[in-house]
Amino acid sequence: MTDYLVDVTGLAVDFPVGAPGSYVRAVDGISFTLEPGRALGIVGESGSGKSTVAAALLGLHRGTGARLAGTVRVGGTDVAAATPAELRALRGGTAAMVFQDPLSSLDPYHAVGDQIAEVYRVHTTASRRAARARAVEVLDRVGIPDAARRSRARPHEFSGGMRQRALIAMALACRPRLLIADEPTTALDVTVQAQILDLLHGLREEHGLGLLLVTHDVGVAAESVDALLVMKDGRAVERGPVGEVLTTPAAPYTRALLAAVPRIPAAPAGPPARSPGEGGAPAPQGDGTTPVLEAVGLRKEFGRGKRKVTAVAGVTLSLRPGETLGIVGESGSGKSTLGRMLVGLLPPTAGELRHSGTPTTGIAPGAQMVFQDPASSLNPRRGIGESVADPLRAAGERDEAVIRARVEELLTRVGLEPGHYDRYPHEFSGGQRQRVGIARALAPRPRLIVCDEPVSALDVTTQAQVTALLAELQRELGIALVFIAHDLAVVRQVSDRVAVMRGGLVVEEGPVDEVYGRPAHPYTRQLLDAVPALDPELAARRRSARQEVYA
Known part of the structure; x- marks a missing residue:
C-alpha cells in the first residue's frame, strides 16, 4: 500500500451564511492523494473552493463554524480527529503554508529573522541563539542576500519578492514534509515569479518536499507541478498528469480555462527589427491625425x-x-x-x-x-x-x-x-x-x-x-x-x-x-x-x- 503524504477522501466543506442553521457548500466531495516529493496543482477561478481545500489540510476551519465531512490525512494525522497538540505539531512541523500576501502574513513591528526564530522555538526546544541561527540559515537558503544582516530588517524593508522568500523561509524552518503554497506568486513580476517557482522546485529536489500549489494561473501550475486537479464550483472537474491535462483536456471547463490564458507566440529566428533604446522617439503620425x-x-x-x-x-x-x-x-x-x-x-x-x-x-x-x-x-x-x-x-x-x-x-x-x-x-x-x-x-x-x-x-x-x-x-x-x-x-x-x-x-x-x-x-x-x-x-x-x- 502506498504511503501517501496527503490522502483526502470525500472532503465537503459548508460555511454558515445568513440565518442560523443556514449553510453554503464551498467544497463538494473532493478526493486526491499526494506522495512524498511530488507536486500537485489545484487550479480554478475565484470561488472554486481551491483555497478552502488547502486550509482544510491544516485544520484551519476548526472553530470557524464551518461543517466538514469526509477524511483528511496529512503525514498520517487524521486532521478532523487531531487534538490541539497534534494540530500544533502538524502545522509547521509536518506541513507548512505559504500565503498569497506576505505583507499581511508578517508582523510589521518585528524583524523578519525574529519572527522565523519564534516559529522554530514554538515547534522545538531550541535556545534563542539556536533559533536565531536557524532563521539566518533558512533565509540564506531561499536566496536572501547577506542573510545575517537582512534578518534584522522589518517586512516593509523587503521587496515583494523578498517578503515571499521570507515566508517560504519561515515555512521551511521546522523542516516540514509538505509545503502548501496558496497563490504564492500572484502579485509578483514575471522575473520574480520565475525565481520563486525555481526556488520551490529546488526545495522539492533538495529535501524531497511534497508541494500542493493552489493557483488560478494555469501557466504557473505548468511550471511547477506533476499533476493537476481542476476545480469549479467546489467540485473536481478534471485531474491527471500536468502534460496530459494541458495538451488534451477532457472537461469543457478545462478547455475554456486554457482558451482564456493569454499566450506569447515563440519568437522567430532572425535579427531584431530595431536597435535597443529607440523608445525616445514619438511614433510616426503618418495618418495626419x-x-x-x-x-x-x-x-x-x-x-x-x-x-x-x-x-x-x-x-x-x-x-x-x-x-x-x-x-x-x-x-x-x-x-x-x-x-x-x-x-x-x-x-x-x-x-x-x-x-x-x-x-x-x-x-x-x-x-x-x-x-x-x-x-x-x-x-x-x-x-x-x-x-x-x-x-x-x-x-x-x-x-x-x-x-x-x-x-x-x-x-x-x-x-x-x-x-x-x-x-x-x-x-x-x-x-x-x-x-x-x-x-x-x-x-x-x-x-x-x-x-x-x-x-x-x-x-x-x-x-x-x-x-x-x-x-x-x-x-x-x-x-x-x-x-x-x-x-x-x-x-x-x-x-x-x-x-x-x-x-x-x-x-x-x-x-x-x-x-x-x-x-x-x-x-x-x-x-x-x-x-x-x-x-x-x-x-x-x-x-x-x-x-x-x-x-
Missing part, C-alpha cells in the same frame, strides 16, 4: 538632496486615437508613476505633456484612469452608481435625472445592470468591480484612458472578459488606451505598440509584434523568457537555462 497624447522628456523625482529618487528619468512617447500602448516592466521601473503623470495625477518634475496638441498641467482634460484595485478605489459606503456619477457632477452636470440615465446606460454598456445602481461594492465580484471602474472612467466621455494593472488580480477568464470589453469600447468610441501591466502575455494580447521600462527609462519601444518577436534589448528578452509556459517540457528547459545563468 493629432496625437491624443504626447509626452516629451517626462521626468519625476521624489525627495530632496541625498534622499532624492528618480522614478521616471526622461520618457518621450505619443499615442494616436484608437491606439493602445502597452507599458511593461518590473515593480520599481516607473511605469505606474508615468501613468499617473499622463493623466495629471502627478506633476512632472521636468518635461512637457500635450493632450490633443495642447500643453497641459494639472488634471488632463479628456483623460481618465482605471486603477489596479477597484475595491480600494470605490467608496464602500456609497452605491456604485454614485461612484460612476462623480465625474459627471465634477464636469458640471446638475440634472439628477440626466445623471442617473447616463450612469444606467454606462452600467449596461460594461455588462452590468441598471438595477445595480444602488448596490454597494462588496456585493460584486472582483471582475464586476473592475467593470464599475471602467464605467466610471467612461462617464465624462474621455479620449484617453490609462489602465494601471487593471486585470492583475483577476482570474484568467475574468481577465479575458475585461480586456475584451476594453477592446470593444475602444473600437466603438475611438478611445486611446495606455495599458500598464507586469503581465507580458496580457499586454501582448491588447496592445498595438509596447514600451519596455526599466529604472525609469524606456529601454525599448515599437510595434508589439516586433518587440515580442525580435526583442532588441537584453532586458526585454529576460522578461519574455520568464513568462510561464503552458508546455511543461519548455518550462523545464527554461528553468535549466535560468539555473545556468544563476550559477
